[in-house]
Amino acid sequence: MSGPLVETRGVEKRFDLGGYFWQQDKPVVRALNGVSITIEKGESFCLVGESGCGKSTLARCIMGLLEVSRGEIYYQGERIDLLSAKAMMPYRRRMQMIFQNPYASLNPRMTIQKTLEEPLRFHFPEMKNGEVHDKVEEVMTSVGNDPAWGTRYPHEFSGGQRQRISIARALMVDPDFVVADEPISALDVSIQAQVLNVMMDARDMRDLTYLFITHDLSVVHHFGTRVGVMYLGALCELAQTKTLFDTPRHPYTQVLLNAIPKLSTTELTHTPMLGEVPTAIKLPSGCVFHPRCPYANERCSREVPTGTTLDDGTVVACHAVEENRI
């Protein structure tokens, strides 16, 4: 099968904020404004951006947890955003998700064994008890957990252990595609490395494709094959990880890269970005970044930039880059 594993085409997502029925323009949050990405098989595609930029919303739209307002989502060439719940079922098995907070994503009243068995019994009702048990044991061992944990409850485990249990739960049904939404943000530094290693091992052993959402760029550098940078519901830049870190093109990417705290022996120097983050309720006209962009001109405030593909395959949505001004 050729072609990308997952593809979004011009996905838009709006959330209504109520308002009265006679109101002409009801307030809406424009969380996604025409985002198109492709994720190839075997990739670790990273989405980065600050809170409120729509990275989690995009992931949830792909997973079918949110309905898209406009645009299309494809999985192995099949359009999945319009499927009924029943028709979606086979895709749900192939797409699994790992959430940020392992304290909230595990049911506190279910033993680990039950938690891990549930997806199997749901997707493969014909499976025999023995097979289910073997599978639980196999997956638990593969993520570095002791299978004897099965009889215990989530509260008995530390954050890192819980996150490894969440990873095991996602892997139970042998997915092809795993969405990880800030899987290590809630964990301590020494534990982050453990969990990242488990995820990388799983990728190599099971031929997984990841969509990895994070605000931590140093993790992206380490983990990602390609990176999409988002700002206010729009994709600013899409590039190979190395290219993005070596030559960031979009002004926002440059700001973001400069802001990462790095281990250093010199003191912090910082050039503040212009203005404040606008809200997604009143989006700026034209390029959403233009009020904060040092390179903005009149065209930027008028016209929404479309992605320009550069020679090295990087896609940048910026008039200044397109016109060779930066």
Add this chain to the structure above:
Amino acid sequence: MALLEVKNLGIEFPMRREVLRALQGVSFSLDAGERLGIVGESGAGKSIAAFAIINLLSKPGRINAGEILFEGRDLTGLDDEAMRDIRGNRISMIFQDPMMTLNPVLTIETQMIEVLKAHRNISDNDARKIAVEKLREVAIPSPEDRLKSYPHELSGGQRQRVVIAIALLTDPSIIIADEPSTALDVTIQAGIMALMLNLCKSHDVGLILITHDLAVVSQVTQRVVVMYAGRVVEEGPTAEIVTHPKHPYTRGLIKALPQEGTAGKRLNQIPGSMPTLDAIPDGCAFHPRCPHADDVCRASVPEIVRVGNQFSRCGKANELAEENSL
């Protein structure tokens, strides 16, 4: 003489069945105008150490050993009245989440004037002038108007700036900042840390920065204290510790960070996780996770030893120092 000197501090929490030792033999000092980082993972005791300085320990926690000398005076024995004169006045505190620190039903003005009137005999008008001046120092645009705002009308970054302004109101000689930028986005975090760095320098204020983020510490502080399971495990000049850590734990923490050159490879993880207070192992608390542990490490708690300019609580610090450290 140091401005603040914590000597051999011990804090315990008597529980129903046992007494949990949250801190044991913690010593560090801060000179006037110096910037000190306290680093450790959650549960290491870094916040408790700071809370103890200004007598904000929550019950049943209590200081069971040691002294805290501020300008030569022991703070551990002070009554509430005398403590109020120091807390929020000579020593200010900045907490992680500005939304929790600010009172949501009072305007910024009320909250700022309240602080000044609590510590000084001052008229409302004079207090307002000082408030405006401090808001200007933390780069809040149009400070006079902002005084009338409620916290929810400000963005996260601005709220934290207001909190910093409040901490500066009484011209303290020490600011204790507990994860001041952790709840903020990277671009805003960089701005806040740069602001704190500049303010501390221009006002000659001492800073105790508590964080889990070694990168932030390396860019802002001059000296750093690394804590593990209630004890100081390493102390020294920041630049030396981030380049040549002497304690195996610090070394592990730094190696676990994704850095340039590690892309795509497995990270060096520290196995296991930090012990909880009711299960601190005998001997060196780090020995179950330490690659260099032997019988001596398992038998007794190592003393702090001096290695060059650094201090390390490791029996093998001198041996390890000879190896190429990172």
